[in-house]
Amino acid sequence: MINSMANTFSGGIKLNDGKELSKDAPITTILPGPEMVYPLLQHIGNPSVPVVREGDHVLMGQKIAEADGDLSAHLHASVSGKVLGIENRLTADGQAVPSIIIANDRRYLEIFYPENRKLRYTSRQTMLHAIREAGIVGLGGSGLPTYFKLLGANTRRIDYCIANLVECEPYLTSDYRRILETPEKIVNGLRIMLTMFPRARGILAVSDSNQEGYRALKECTRQDERIYVRRLHDKYPQGSERQLIYALTGRTLNAKMLPYEIGCIVNNTDTLAAINQAVITHEPLITKIITVSGDAVREPANFRVRIGMSYREVLEAAGGLKPGLRPEECVYLDGGPMMGHRIDPGLDIPVTKLSSGIIVLTRKSMQASDPSACMRCGRCVEVCPNNLVPMQLFKDTEKGNEHAFIRHNGLECCDCGTCSYICPARINLSSSIVQMKNQILHDPDLAGDYARRYVRS
Ligand code: SF4
Ligand code: SF4
Incomplete structure (x- = not known):
């Protein structure tokens, strides 16, 4: 039964979300510059393995690296051009990652795509294959290959296929725009999920304040008997997987488990749109919709960008910084201000499958x-x-006591980041907690069952 009572979870906070800066900016497509960078690690598993060499010419949509194991994912060129080489390049988290470098010939010549598939004549096996071939991973930031997640789920034991359209991070509005502009792509992605899991109901979950999105989705699903559109309280972190599932179904999940173990499959907005594209039109994941916003940005925007182009190019497309602001007066974030990370290596880093936004805030405001x-x-x-x-x-x-940390869950x-946000003593609780958590998760002996979502295959 759908949990009609809760609509939320215990804890959480109301935030000033800053979404007014970019929510009315329609999605526009921007084209990249001369050099494209494709890190081989854009998922949780092993780095993918290059299948192109220096000097090769590639077409847009062509596979350039193969998955290495089930937790890894294929990678595709998002432009046509010449492979310049494979070398270490910095990514948004400051790591140097082996990356394929392609010189963009600016012709955007594509591979050949077969005729569109018809959903009713497409088998589960074909859908799974299409999702794997397209290199789709959890685009909300988990990086877990979607193919792997779906493969592990027993088709008879899934009761809910949930579309996580809540977008509770401040400033980010790319999901909001996508829901308004192309709701059918998200709904089609959910219909594909429901074809794969015939016993399940579909839920499109939006936040309460997203009235326009709610109406667009209702309109789009009038004929879908198995799909429900639900509004959830405007509270942070309502879009977090465990809080979302609880609010919608009353079922509880812990961090050792995957949602399918409690009968749920959860995909976010981008992932559902990518699934629709992969299954129906055979297209791989080569673009992302990202928000560029913050009080330091001249013209906050939502852009469709090609994976591999640089953050600098994307920020420049939004007019760069406001007049009079110097770069050293600003803080650059990869993702939202609650769960995103400061971009330390500078802006010459590539957009990846996991990029969701570039937020630039003045140091004064922070x-x-x-x-x-x-x-x-x-x-x-x-x-x-x-x-x-x-x-x-x-x-x-503070004591470096990992065993006590594990004992205290x-x-x-x-x-x-909610604890840091609320703390009147301004203690950055979450950054120390997350740091220790990640340290432990990289040690399978300490982490035990918790390591299963993180350890490389
Ligand atoms: S970041 Fe803080 S508030 Fe959020 S789950 Fe961790 S301990 Fe709790
Ligand atoms: S002052 Fe202490 S108890 Fe209060 S929020 Fe900060 S860390 Fe928690």
Whole structure:
């Protein structure tokens, strides 16, 4: 039964979301510059293996690297041009990753795509194959290959196929625009899921404030008896997988589990649109829709960009910084301000499958006072959506005590940042907690079952 009572979860916070800066900016396509960079690691598994060499000419949509194992994913050229080589390049998280470099010939010559498939004549096996071939991974940031997630799910045990359209991160509006402009692509992605899981109901979940999106989706699904459109409370982190599933179904998930173990399949907006494209039109994942916003950006925008182009080019397309602002007066974020990361290596880094937004804020707007001692107010405990005690976990991190951290359920943290946001003593709780969590997750002996979603195959 769909959980009609909750519509939300315990904890969480109301945020000033800054979405007004870019929500009315329609999605426009921008073209990349002369050099494209394709890191071989844009998913959680092993790096993909190049199938092109220096000097090769490639077409747009051509496979340039093969998945290495089930947790890895194929990679495709998003332009036509010449392979310049394979070398280490920095990515948004500051890591140097082996990358295929392609000189864009600006002709955008495509591979040949067969005739569109008709959903009713397409088998589950063909759909799975198409999703794998297209290189689709969890585009909300998980990087888990979608093929792997769907393959593991028992078709008779899935009760809900959920479309996560909540987009609760401040400033990001790419999902909002996609829902308004092309709702049928998202709904078609969900219809494909429902064909694969014939016992399931489909739920399109949007936030309460997204009235326009709700109406567009309702209109689009009038004939779909198995699809429901649900509005959820405007609260952060409502779009986090565990909080979303609980609000919609009343079922609880922990960080050791995948949603299919409790009868749910969850995909976000981008992933569903990519699934539709892969299954119906045979096209691989070579573009992303990303938001460029923040109080430092001249013309906040939503762009359809090619994977491989640089963040610098994308920011320039939005007019760059506001007049009079110098780069050193700004903070650059990959993703939203709650779960995104500061871009430290500079803007000459490539858009990847996992890019969702470039947010640039003035240092002035972010100025926080220095942290003071914990005053034991308990607010971090009240807001933690996973019922953790962040102040205790923070103490464990200060002592470097990994065993205590595990005992206090630190591995259940979903990286939402809510505790840091609320703390009146300005203690950056979440960054220390997330750092220790990731450290433990990279040690399978310590992490045990928790490592299954993170360890490379
Ligand atoms: S401890 Fe983790 S899950 Fe809890 S509020 Fe902090 S960041 Fe979010
Ligand atoms: S919110 Fe900050 S000050 Fe309050 S208990 Fe938590 S860590 Fe301490």
